[in-house]
Amino acid sequence: MTTPIARFAAVDRVDVDASLSAVELARGDRYLRLEDRASYRAAHLLVRACAAELLGCAPATLTVAQRCEVCGARDHGRPHLEEHPGVHVSLSHTRGHVAAAAAWTPCGVDVERLRPIAPPPLALSPAESRWLAAQDDPAAFLRLWVRKEALVKAGFARPDRLAEVDALEVVPDADVADWSDDEAVGALVVRPAVATPTRRAARLTHRRRQG
Ligand SMILES: [Zn+2]
Secondary structure, eight states: OOOOEEEEEEGGGOOOSOOOOHHHHHHHTTOSSHHHHHHHHHHHHHHHHHHHHHHTSOGGGOOEEEEOTTTOOSSSSEEEESSOTTOEEEEEEETTEEEEEEESSOEEEEEEEOOOOOOOTTOSOHHHHHHHHTOOOTTHHHHHHHHHHHHHHTTSSOTTOGGGSOTTEEOTTOEEEEEEOSSEEEEEEEOOSSOOOOEEOOOOOOOOOOO
8 A cells, every 4th residue: 555646736737748538528528618628637647647656557457437426427536546446536627737656545635726705605514614714815715615626525414504614624644735826725634544643733734845
């Protein structure tokens, strides 16, 4: 069992020797803006790169497939690798930036480009609301939000009950990383192999990461 592999990158820095499936190409082409198509493709390539590094194989040997748990469609929903069903993968794209992860336990990544955005009603826990009120950084909500989305994708929270999970609390031994640069923020959550009680997470910080 190797350690999880995760990456956060600007779209123009993603260079992976692999191609997308016909389903992925068709889905990507449905984005109207070229930047959004490029972001979609980069995320789907980056997740191959992460999984290839985890597995010690070439990215071009991996097929990324998706299946929606709600409607059953194959062009969206939780991603998986057709060749390696035991590997957990996650990917996210926003205009200009992408994130991806591959691990042997459930994992989640989320990325959002920095922009003014107000918290959706009922999305924050009381502790998160207090934390946010004490921040003077305009990106504070998005930094909290990407961690929350990553927690949902890693299976720590239900998407319809976001206020019940506190993104400032995570499971010990879970891998939690916060990414940011001048244009986007992202977060990674990887479940530990064995569940343990919750404790206060590392503080949300402005750690810069390249690549
Ligand atoms: Zn669906």
